[in-house]
Amino acid sequence: MSLLRVEKMTHYFGGLRAVHNYELAIEPGQVRGLIGPNGAGKTTIFNLITGIYQPTEGKIMLDGTELNGRAPHVIASLGIGRTFQNMLLWRHMTVLEHVKMARYSKLTYGLAGAFFGTARRYQQEAESEEIALRLLKMMGVEQVADQIVLNLPYGAQRRVEMARALAMEPKVLFLDEPTAGMNPEELLQMMDIIRQIHGELGMAIFLIEHRMRVVMELCQKIQTLVFGEVIAEGTPEEIQNNPKVIDAYLGKEVVQ
Numbered sequence: 001m002s003l004l005r006v007e008k009m010t011h012y013f014g015g016l017r018a019v020h021n022y023e024l025a026i027e028p029g030q031v032r033g034l035i036g037p038n039g040a041g042k043t044t045i046f047n048l049i050t051g052i053y054q055p056t057e058g059k060i061m062l063d064g065t066e067l068n069g070r071a072p073h074v075i076a077s078l079g080i081g082r083t084f085q086n087m088l089l090w091r092h093m094t095v096l097e098h099v100k101m102a103r104y105s106k107l108t109y110g111l112a113g114a115f116f117g118t119a120r121r122y123q124q125e126a127e128s129e130e131i132a133l134r135l136l137k138m139m140g141v142e143q144v145a146d147q148i149v150l151n152l153p154y155g156a157q158r159r160v161e162m163a164r165a166l167a168m169e170p171k172v173l174f175l176d177e178p179t180a181g182m183n184p185e186e187l188l189q190m191m192d193i194i195r196q197i198h199g200e201l202g203m204a205i206f207l208i209e210h211r212m213r214v215v216m217e218l219c220q221k222i223q224t225l226v227f228g229e230v231i232a233e234g235t236p237e238e239i240q241n242n243p244k245v246i247d248a249y250l251g252k253e254v255v256q
């Protein structure tokens with residue numbers, strides 16, 4: 001059984017068909033890519049699977065649980081973590097607070113624990129802090145744990161966003177253009193981090209990217225989306241050599 005399975009998913013925004021008959025099967029530990037021109041429907045697919053929009057048609061299953069009709073925070077706690085195309089961070093919190101806050105859904109000490117400071121509460125909070133610090137270290141931002149997010153350079157903010165997504169211990173991590181706007185050095189760091197998340201945590205990853213180098217080097221299998229439809233699915237080599245993909249997308253993209 002696939003970890004994440006999407007069957008015949010279609011979505012309309014009013015009269016615009018943004019996604020048509022979309023199918024996906026992600027296996028545990030797989031790194032998958034989704035590419036395609038601007039407006040093809042890539043972010044919409046992420047928003048449909050993560051519960052921000054409800055699909056007009058189709059079924060979404062995560063590890064045997066149906067996701068249709070569930071709220072985004074429920075889907076997040078069931079095991080889909082994500083970062084956003086336009087970063088969403090609480091910019092006035094510290095880096096560490098940020099990542100710890102993402103873990104609150106994991107805490108089970110209850111209201112009495114919160115008021116009376118039970119041993120369980122202290123133990124869980126200490127554990128949360130330890131996990132948060134470990135993730136910040138993995139993302140290379142542990143030295144700035146006490147800084148306000150707003151004051152960090154762009155690349156570091158992106159890595160905090162990723163640590164936050166990982167803090168919920170997802171089964172699959174969705175990354176929407178994680179290298180957008182990055183300089184070449186930040187780009188390489190981000191690629192290393194994605195490799196590490198896959199290698200050390202064995203996590204399945206679903207990646208939207210316009211930078212071909214990132215997709216081709218990191219993904220085992222790639223889908224190409226054009227006008228809401230998958231026109232090709234295959235290995236990086238198959239996708240790079242597919243005439244339909246070259247014609248509809250790659251030929252027009254600056255390969256970097």
Ligand SMILES: Nc1ncnc2c1ncn2[C@@H]1O[C@H](COP(=O)(O)OP(=O)(O)OP(=O)(O)O)[C@@H](O)[C@H]1O
Nearest residue numbers: 013016018036037038039040041042043044045085
């Ligand atoms: N909330 C919305 N309401 C109406 N139309 C929308 C909405 N969100 C997206 N669309 C439209 O759906 C289509 C797909 O948009 P989407 O953002 O999914 O594209 P994308 O592939 O992520 O593009 P990009 O590479 O530019 O991020 C576009 O035509 C877009 O204008």
Ligand SMILES: [Mg+2]
Nearest residue numbers: 042043044085
């Ligand atoms: Mg998008």
